[in-house]
Amino acid sequence: AQSVTQLGSHVSVSEGALVLLRCNYSSSVPPYLFWYVQYPNQGLQLLLKYTTGATLVKGINGFEAEFKKSETSFHLTKPSAHMSDAAEYFCAVSDTGAGSYQLTFGKGTKLSVIP
């Protein structure tokens, strides 16, 4: 069975600073990895996904993540935080194939951006 650990339930950064949200996973088969963002009272929006190929994945809103198999990590980064980035972020893994999307989520990291 797969699992996801997100380090830090709450991260605060200053506007313009680097954003780094950590995600480690466990999976018995090559994983498919995802980052989702959730704004208050809304559903989940896909930021980016890794299935196969290039290990550095670029997503929407300037976010990117790097798949590191040796570290079983898929950390999310953004060079410069914007106030609109304040939201909750979820890392997820699927080991049943990219198409089935039976996702296992982490507990989430709430990002606060300080002006």
Place this chain on the structure above:
Amino acid sequence: ETGVTQSPTHLIKTRGQQVTLRCSSQSGHNTVSWYQQALGQGPQFIFQYYREEENGRGNFPPRFSGLQFPNYSSELNVNALELDDSALYLCASSLLAPAVNTEAFFGQGTRLTVV
């Protein structure tokens, strides 16, 4: 806009009652997944329907059941409601097809409160 709509948006039920939540999937999608998101937690996979058949189930009791209709819309039914069933219920639709796999698009969810 993702095109996945859920109804109702909010619901209050009494312990022991039954509830039905509805989801209209995005046009062209043939797969619907349901997730339960308790307060302060990540979403947990309940089950998935593909072409009207259950295509995977998470660790939820049988009183959680579902249906998918020929137009690929879906229902989640929960019998004998318990207080711990209070959560945001998310529906996600995607397309499963050979060599063509889309991301999962989430609806805004139904907030269920059991009193």
